[in-house]
Every structure is written in structure tokens, then in C-alpha cells.
Amino acid sequence: MNKENLLDKLNAYLKKYMKPQSIQMTIAVSFTIVSVACMGFLGVMMYNRFVNRMEVMKAESTEQLLNQTAINLESYLRNMRRISDAMYYSAIKDKDLATESVDPEMTLLYEANKDNLISIACYSGDGELVAAAPVSTEKEGLNAADQDWFMAATEQMENLHFSTPHVQNLFDNASYRYYWVVSLSRAVELTENGNSSMGVLLVDMNYSSIEQLFKKVNYDTSSEYVYLMDSNGEIIYHPRQKLIYTDLYQENNLEEAKLADGSYEEMFQGSKRLITVKTVSYTGWKIVSIVPMSSFDMGLLGTRMFVIMLMSLTMLAVILFNQLVSAQIARPLQKLNNSIKDWESGNMNPDIYVGGSQETEHLGRTLRSVVAQLRQLMDDIVVEQEEKRKSELDALQSQINPHFLYNTLDSIVWMIEGERYDDAVFMITQLASLFRVSLSRGRTIISIEDEIRHAQNYMNIQKIRYKNKFTVTFKVEEEVLQCCTVKLVVQPLLENAIYYGTEEMDGDGEVTVRGYRNEQDVYLEVSDNGLGMPEEIVEQLLTENNRVRKRGSGVGLLNVHNRIALRFGKPYGLEIESYPDEGTIVRIHLPMIPYTQENQEALEKGTWKSEKEAAHE
Amino acid sequence: MNKKGFYFSLLIMSLMLITAGAAWGMVNSNREVENFQVSVVLDESTNDRWIALREGMEQAARDNHIKLNVVSTGAISYTDERILIDRELENEAEGIVVQMISSQDSSAYIEELSQKTAVILLDTDISPEDVYPAVTADNIEIGRALAKAILEDPALIRSNIQIGVLCGHAKQLSMQQRLEGLEEGLLAEGLKPTWILETGSPEMTGKLEQKMSETPASILVSLGDPETESAVDYFQSQTGMQLTTTLYGVGCSEKNVYFLDQGLIRTLVVPNEFNMGYQSISAIAEKLKYKLSDPVTEKVNYLVVNKENLYDAKNQKILFPIVQ
Numbered sequence: 025m026n027k028e029n030l031l032d033k034l035n036a037y038l039k040k041y042m043k044p045q046s047i048q049m050t051i052a053v054s055f056t057i058v059s060v061a062c063m064g065f066l067g068v069m070m071y072n073r074f075v076n077r078m079e080v081m082k083a084e085s086t087e088q089l090l091n092q093t094a095i096n097l098e099s100y101l102r103n104m105r106r107i108s109d110a111m112y113y114s115a116i117k118d119k120d121l122a123t124e125s126v127d128p129e130m131t132l133l134y135e136a137n138k139d140n141l142i143s144i145a146c147y148s149g150d151g152e153l154v155a156a157a158p159v160s161t162e163k164e165g166l167n168a169a170d171q172d173w174f175m176a177a178t179e180q181m182e183n184l185h186f187s188t189p190h191v192q193n194l195f196d197n198a199s200y201r202y203y204w205v206v207s208l209s210r211a212v213e214l215t216e217n218g219n220s221s222m223g224v225l226l227v228d229m230n231y232s233s234i235e236q237l238f239k240k241v242n243y244d245t246s247s248e249y250v251y252l253m254d255s256n257g258e259i260i261y262h263p264r265q266k267l268i269y270t271d272l273y274q275e276n277n278l279e280e281a282k283l284a285d286g287s288y289e290e291m292f293q294g295s296k297r298l299i300t301v302k303t304v305s306y307t308g309w310k311i312v313s314i315v316p317m318s319s320f321d322m323g324l325l326g327t328r329m330f331v332i333m334l335m336s337l338t339m340l341a342v343i344l345f346n347q348l349v350s351a352q353i354a355r356p357l358q359k360l361n362n363s364i365k366d367w368e369s370g371n372m373n374p375d376i377y378v379g380g381s382q383e384t385e386h387l388g389r390t391l392r393s394v395v396a397q398l399r400q401l402m403d404d405i406v407v408e409q410e411e412k413r414k415s416e417l418d419a420l421q422s423q424i425n426p427h428f429l430y431n432t433l434d435s436i437v438w439m440i441e442g443e444r445y446d447d448a449v450f451m452i453t454q455l456a457s458l459f460r461v462s463l464s465r466g467r468t469i470i471s472i473e474d475e476i477r478h479a480q481n482y483m484n485i486q487k488i489r490y491k492n493k494f495t496v497t498f499k500v501e502e503e504v505l506q507c508c509t510v511k512l513v514v515q516p517l518l519e520n521a522i523y524y525g526t527e528e529m530d531g532d533g534e535v536t537v538r539g540y541r542n543e544q545d546v547y548l549e550v551s552d553n554g555l556g557m558p559e560e561i562v563e564q565l566l567t568e569n570n571r572v573r574k575r576g577s578g579v580g581l582l583n584v585h586n587r588i589a590l591r592f593g594k595p596y597g598l599e600i601e602s603y604p605d606e607g608t609i610v611r612i613h614l615p616m617i618p619y620t621q622e623n624q625e626a627l628e629k630g631t632w633k634s635e636k637e638a639a640h641e
Numbered sequence: 642m643n644k645k646g647f648y649f650s651l652l653i654m655s656l657m658l659i660t661a662g663a664a665w666g667m668v669n670s671n672r673e674v675e676n677f678q679v680s681v682v683l684d685e686s687t688n689d690r691w692i693a694l695r696e697g698m699e700q701a702a703r704d705n706h707i708k709l710n711v712v713s714t715g716a717i718s719y720t721d722e723r724i725l726i727d728r729e730l731e732n733e734a735e736g737i738v739v740q741m742i743s744s745q746d747s748s749a750y751i752e753e754l755s756q757k758t759a760v761i762l763l764d765t766d767i768s769p770e771d772v773y774p775a776v777t778a779d780n781i782e783i784g785r786a787l788a789k790a791i792l793e794d795p796a797l798i799r800s801n802i803q804i805g806v807l808c809g810h811a812k813q814l815s816m817q818q819r820l821e822g823l824e825e826g827l828l829a830e831g832l833k834p835t836w837i838l839e840t841g842s843p844e845m846t847g848k849l850e851q852k853m854s855e856t857p858a859s860i861l862v863s864l865g866d867p868e869t870e871s872a873v874d875y876f877q878s879q880t881g882m883q884l885t886t887t888l889y890g891v892g893c894s895e896k897n898v899y900f901l902d903q904g905l906i907r908t909l910v911v912p913n914e915f916n917m918g919y920q921s922i923s924a925i926a927e928k929l930k931y932k933l934s935d936p937v938t939e940k941v942n943y944l945v946v947n948k949e950n951l952y953d954a955k956n957q958k959i960l961f962p963i964v965q
Binding site: 049163190191193197200201202204231235264265266267269270272325326329330332333336337339340343344347 | 645649652653656657659660663664666667670689696697700894895896898899902913915916919920952954955957958959960961963
């Protein structure tokens with residue numbers, strides 16, 4: 025796998041699993057990771073330091089133990105040397121053995137030290153026994169000169185020689201006892217009949233004294249132990265001595281004999297051991313302490329468990345504490361976020377949370393202020409729109425009056441001049457009624473009844489003007505008369521019907537105004553039997569690009585449509601059907617709203633909203 | 642519970658478990674290692690000849706945390722031995738190391754005993770051989786070593802050789818095997834025992850005296866430590882008489898070693914009883930610690946010692962007990 029693939033995989037993995045999390049999760053996880061990492065690092069460091077310190081302490085205590093053991097052993101050996109010295113310098117050297125015996129002094133010394141001694145003996149240079157204590161029978165056929173201790177003494181006459189442990193092979197013991205001894209031998213000068221000759225003085229130390237000394241050191245049954253060897257690595261004492269002799273146990277004594285005093289680490293038979301070596305003076309013997317690292321580890325098991333327990337307990341506490349702290353920090357933010365979600369979902373009057381830390385509280389207050397300002401702005405926009413709509417309506421209405429008034433008044437003048445006074449009165453009456461409805465005390469929403477009356481007044485005037493060139497029929501159901509409508513919506517349609525429907529016809533025009541209810545809607549239809557329009561023109565009538573005024577009051581279909589839609593909502597307005605040479609039907613679609621003061625006022629203020637419009641939004 | 646909640650609970654549970662485990666480990670870290678109680682049933686267990694064996698057993702007991710109980714016995718019979726074992730089991734011994742007085746008809750008993758407790762046979766196996774774990778000397782080889790010592794003795798006068806054999810516990814397989822090895826070795830040179838004396842220790846010296854007076858043997862071979870001591874006792878009783886019999890024996894007691902040193906015994910074959918003791922207790926410790934372990938029969942080595950090599954550095958380390 026090449027490096028790029030690996031990076032891609034890592035990147036994909038991070039993308040997959042490192043998605044943005046909640047703030048609480050992020051805080052809790054990051055705090056926990058940092059805390060656990062720090063704690064783990066500190067724990068490991070402290071544990072290592074503790075272990076190192078323990079190792080040093082162990083080495084120091086072992087050295088102290090070895091020093092103490094060496095002191096005890098040296099004391100014992102010094103005592104043996106003193107016995108040898110006392111025997112030699114106080115008895116043997118001063119006496120002529122031909123006439124005097126050394127037995128009393130030898131026996132005295134033996135008796136004084138018999139706990140540590142097996143025997144004291146003096147041999148002539150050719151291995152013959154001169155004196156011994158306790159008094160014993162020498163073995164038959166024995167030649168002491170062949171024994172190692174004797175040869176060592178005669179080979180290096182100036183020294184004292186300590187042997188390794190061996191079974192004493194000098195005297196006959198009828199109780200079948202054999203003694204393990206460490207022999208201290210030295211060459212001595214024997215005087216017989218005034219002649220000096222070389223002899224050997226032997227002090228056989230009881231090996232069990234050394235054994236007891238080391239057994240006390242090795243009282244512990246753990247795998248740590250101390251053993252003793254001579255300078256050649258020959259084992260003098262070992263807690264598993266017999267096992268070593270019978271090949272059931274191995275010791276690294278030959279290698280360790282080469283080491284100088286001090287502490288070392290070694291690998292032996294697959295296990296790591298801390299060894300400490302101390303050399304005993306006089307003899308060159310070495311006391312060696314062995315501490316297997318496994319036993320050291322066993323001793324540290326409790327500490328290790330304690331560290332693990334402490335770390336896991338602290339981790340537990342840190343995780344729970346982090347959880348609490350992160351929740352404390354994140355909860356106000358979550359509440360604030362929930363408020364925003366509520367706002368997003370359409371509640372324009374959300375309860376913005378204000379609380380938590382100073383920053384969060386400030387954020388909440390600011391947001392609450394922003395929401396209030398926004399709401400105020402929206403209200404202002406609604407009012408502004410309303411004002412705009414009203415002014416637009418007023419402008420439309422003002423567009424009707426001058427043109428129509430001019431024509432009507434012109435007709436009345438002609439009637440008066442033609443002395444058609446009754447017609448003039450009728451015309452003026454209709455005009456007055458028309459204006460009354462138009463004004464409607466400044467209201468925009470009027471009842472359909474008034475709107476129809478306005479239409480009738482208008483048609484009556486127009487019929488006179490057009491000399492009954494067309495007929496008009498009103499068929500309005502009773503139940504729709506008391507419903508709400510925007511005023512002056514029918515009149516522009518009638519005007520269009522007259523101009524575009526009937527004026528250019530050869531025959532009489534027919535204009536029909538119908539009003540009816542269909543479920544919860546009201547329809548006012550203005551139909552004519554005029555020339556009609558092609559479908560393409562019909563499609564463009566209610567679009568912005570058709571606002572071309574040709575004739576009439578100038579109030580276009582689009583304006584009527586927009587006024588209705590503005591007031592009642594987008595589902596409402598005009599629907600146009602037209603067929604060439606057949607005529608046109610323009611249908612006003614209104615919601616069925618009873619004409620009450622409450623509804624009228626709501627519609628005037630623009631706060632009324634139909635179900636359809638709500639659904640449409 | 643959602644996924645995050647599940648993982649969080651899992652983490653908390655894991656940490657709680659680790660804490661509890663570490664606390665348990667901390668409390669138990671200083672607890673003493675379990676001690677098993679093992680009883681050893683030997684014939685004449687207080688006899689000096691078992692010193693090396695007991696030394697080995699005690700060393701193994703220390704190494705393996707065994708509470709060792711060597712039952713004090715005199716010369717015991719086949720029946721006494723079973724009573725002693727039952728008594729040890731009642732005293733809640735978890736393992737038994739036993740030197741069977743009789744290797745015949747013991748199979749069913751050992752089988753039954755093995756169902757109740759861990760058992761290691763010591764010194765001698767039973768018939769059929771190698772069915773139950775045992776720690777013994779290589780007895781056939783010991784017999785052969787005796788024959789070899791006899792045949793290679795420069796002082797051997799081959800004419801009119803009369804070989805007497807002392808075989809105490811003849812019902813023990815170890816004795817039978819030593820005899821088998823001896824006969825096999827002798828037969829190689831066309832020799833065979835003139836007589837074989839099979840009797841227990843207390844009567845051995847008297848019966849030997851009688852046998853020697855009836856059919857004097859020029860070579861006396863004792864196949865066990867008590868038999869060698871009996872032979873020594875017989876020789877000592879013949880004070881003032883010219884000894885024409887050479888003694889070859891098996892043994893390890895200080896008395897036998899002493900008389901080897903004195904020249905009364907020409908050659909002594911010494912089973913490594915320290916090893917036997919050590920390995921028997923180690924084997925039963927293993928069996929107790931690891932219930933599924935299946936110890937096998939182990940054979941320990943032996944030394945062939947005479948007056949000349951008695952004090953050799955290697956021999957003295959094995960022959961003479963360090964424990965005083």
C-alpha cells in the first residue's frame with residue numbers, strides 16, 4: 025500500500041468518525057482525553073520512579089544485609105584464626121614436644137570453642153598426628169598429608185588456609201557420625217629435642233556454624249537468597265546446596281565469582297536477577313545475594329494494583345466530572361439553540377432562552393432583542409404595505425371619477441338642453457347613488473349588495489348614454505348579497521363589457537351580471553355576448569405586460585385582480601373565459617365572508633387570512 | 642438508550658470493573674501462597690536411612706509451599722500402612738506419598754486412594770508397573786551394579802563362589818527388580834545366588850547367622866539398607882573369627898557408610914535418596930496445584946561407592962547429609 029492510499033484512507037476514516045459533535049460531547053471527550061493522557065503519563069512516570077527507587081532501596085538494603093553477614097562471618101573466621109594463633113603462639117611454638125605436651129592447651133581451647141569447632145589437631149610434616157582435641161582415635165591407614173588442607177598449608181607456609189566444606193576424614197567415630205567441616209590449616213614450627221621441624225596445625229570448624237549464620241539470612245521463604253562461595257566459585261553455602269550437588273538446581277557461581285563487589289543485573293536461565301557481591305576479608309570468599317526480578321515484581325504487585333486502582337478511580341471521577349462540567353457549559357447553549365430551532369420552525373414569537381454563563385446570557389439577550397426588532401420591522405412592513413395598497417386603491421378610484429363624470433355630466437347637459445328633464449333627474453339620481461357607494465365613507469370593503477347597486481347605477485347611466493344599445497341583466501342570489509367584497513370591482517368589468525363586448529357589435533349587446541355561491545366561495549360573473557378574444561390574449565390579460573389602456577376608465581382587469589388578491593389572498597381574484605364570436609365571461613372569485621363589522625374591519629386592516637391562503641403559503 | 646449513552650455506560654462499567662479488580666488484586670497481593678498438606682508414609686520413617694530422603698522432601702516442601710507431615714512409624718505391616726493412610730486422610734491430608742510395603746495386590750487400593758487424594762508412590766512401584774506415578778531408584782540397574790561390583794572386584798576368587806542374597810521386603814517390586822538385575826548380571830558370568838534369604842529386619846540377623854552356618858557364603862549381597870545393616874551386625878557378631886565373606890550392599894545410612902569406611906562393606910550402592918525425596922514432593926505439589934497434571938514415574942540415579950572413593954568431592958556431597 026503506498027503512502028497516498030494510506031493518507032486517503034486515514035482522511036476518509038477521519039471524515040467518517042470525526043463528524044462535528046455536540047458541544048457537550050466535544051468538551052467532555054477532549055477534556056477526558058487530555059485528563060486521562062496527563063494522568064496516565066503522570067501515573068506511569070510516578071510508578072517508574074517508585075520502581076526505580078524501590079530497586080535502589082532493595083540494592084542498598086541487600087548491600088547492608090551482605091555487609092552485616094560479612095561482618096558476622098568475618099567475626100567467626102577471626103575467632104577461628106585467634107584459636108589457631110593462640111594454639112600456635114601460646115602452646116606449640118613455646119614447647120618442646122619431646123618433653124612437653126600441648127594437649128592441655130589444645131583441650132582447653134577446644135572446650136572453650138566447641139560450639140563452633142569439630143576438632144583441633146596438630147600434625148607433623150609427614151602427616152603423623154602430634155596432638156588432637158577432642159582426643160580421638162585416628163583412622164587406620166590414614167595419611168593426613170594426602171588431604172587438601174594439609175597440602176595447602178605446606179605449599180604456602182606463610183598463610184592461613186580456609187578450605188571449602190568437606191566431610192572430616194581423620195578420626196574414627198563409633199557413633200557413625202560424620203561432620204561437615206571447614207578446615208583452617210597453617211604450617212607451624214614444631215620443636216622436638218631442640219630441633220625444629222615443619223608441622224601443620226588444623227582447626228576444623230563446624231560447618232553448621234556457617235550454615236546457621238546463613239540460614240538466618242535466608243530465613244525468608246521468598247525466592248531471594250544469599251549464598252557463599254570461595255574465590256574460585258566453589259560453593260561453601262547455598263540454601264539449595266544439596267540440589268546443586270545433585271544437579272536439580274543450577275547456580276551461576278562460576279561467573280559471579282569473577283565479579284568485584286557491588287550490584288549487578290544478570291540474565292540467568294531466562295530470568296533477570298539483581299545480584300550483589302561482597303567479598304569476605306581473610307579468605308577471599310564471596311557472599312552473593314540473588315534477587316530475582318520476578319520476586320521483585322511480586323513485591324510490587326500490590327503497588328501496581330494500587331496505581332491501577334487509583335488511575336481507574338481518578339479516570340472515573342474525571343469522566344463524570346467532565347460530563348457534569350460540559351453539561352453545565354453546554355446546557356444553556358443547547359437551550360438557546362432550541363429557541364432558535366423554534367424560531368426557524370415558524371414561530372415568529374419564540375421564547376428566546378436567556379441564562380447560563382455571561383457570554384451565553386449576552387448572546388440570548390442579543391438574540392431576543394434581534395427577534396423583537398425583526399418582529400417590529402415586519403409589522404412596519406405590513407403597515408407600510410397596507411398603506412401602499414390603500415393609496416393604490418385610492419389612486420385607482422381617483423382614476424375612475426374624472427373621465428366617467430365628464431361623460432355623464434355631458435349626457436345630463438344634453439338631456440336638459442333637449443328638455444328631457446325626467447331623464448336628467450334619473451341620471452343625476454343614479455350618479456349620486458353611484459358616488460355614495462364609491463365613497464362608502466372611505467371604506468374599501470363593502471357588501472356585495474352595495475357593489476351590485478353601484479354596478480346597477482353605473483349601467484343605468486351607461487344605458488342612457490348608449491341609448492339602450494345593450495341590455496343588462498342582474499341575477500344575484502340573495503345569500504351572497506350580505507357578503508364582503510372589495511368595492512368597485514364589478515364596475516370596471518362592466519365598463520370592459522360595454523367597450524369590448526357590445527360597442528362594436530352589429531346587434532344589441534347583452535351583458536349579464538350573476539352572483540352565486542359555490543361551497544365557501546362567492547362568484548360574481550360579468551358576461552357579454554361580444555366579439556370575444558382568442559385564447560392567447562386571454563392568457564395575457566392578467567399579466568403585467570398587458571397594462572395597456574386603450575379606452576374606458578383606465579381601471580384594468582389586472583388592477584381589479586390585484587386588489588382582490590391583495591385583500592383576500594392569492595387564491596382569489598379574476599378568472600377569464602372568452603371564446604371568439606361568442607363572448608367573454610369574467611368571473612370574480614371571492615371568499616364567502618359575511619359582511620359584519622368585525623370582518624369588515626379585519627379586512628380593512630389586512631389581518632384577515634383565508635384558509636386557502638394559509639394553505640397556499 | 643442511544644448509541645453514545647450505551648458506549649458511555651460501557652466505559653463507566655469497564656472502569657468500575659477495573660477499579661474493583663485492582664482493589665481485589667491489591668488486597669490479595671500480600672496473601673500467603675496456599676499451603677497444601679501432604680503426608681508421607683514410610684516404613685521405619687525415623688530410621689537414619691531416610692535422612693537424605695527427608696532432607697530432599699523438606700527442601701521440596703519449602704520450594705513448593707507444602708505442609709509436610711512424615712508419619713512417625715516403626716516397622717509397619719501391609720495392614721498398618723493402610724490404617725495410617727486412612728488416618729492421614731481423616732486428618733485432611735491433601736496428598737499422600739507412600740512407600741508400599743507390598744507391591745502385590747495393591748493396585749485396587751491405590752486406584753481407590755487416587756480417587757480420594759493425590760498419590761505418589763515412593764521407593765517402589767507396584768504391580769502392574771508404571772500405572773501410577775512413582776519416584777523410585779532404577780532398581781534393575783542397582784542389581785546390575787551390584788553384580789558388576791562383585792564381578793569386577795580384583796579380590797574375587799572365582800572358584801567355589803557361594804553367593805548369599807539378603808532380600809528383606811521381598812513383596813516389594815523394588816526388591817524383586819534389584820534381585821532380577823543382580824541375577825541377570827551374575828548370570829552373564831555363569832553365576833547365580835546360592836541362597837536368597839527373604840525376611841524382615843528384626844529377624845534378619847538371626848536367620849542370616851543360621852543360614853551362614855548352614856551354607857556359608859563367600860559373597861553376601863544385601864539388597865536394601867536394613868538388610869545391609871543386618872549383615873554388618875552379623876559380621877560384627879563374628880568377632881575374633883576370620884571373615885571370609887565379602888559384603889556388597891545397597892544402603893545409605895550413616896552406619897552403612899561408616900562400615901564401608903571401615904572396610905567391612907566392600908561396595909555400597911547408594912540410591913540418590915535426596916533426589917527421590919525432592920522429586921516425590923515436587924511431583925505431588927504439581928499434582929495438587931494443577932489438577933489436570935499427570936505425573937509419570939521417575940527414576941533417580943545411584944552411586945557405586947567403595948572405601949577408596951568414599952571421600953571424593955562429588956560422592957561426599959551426596960552421601961553425607963549436610964543437616965547435622
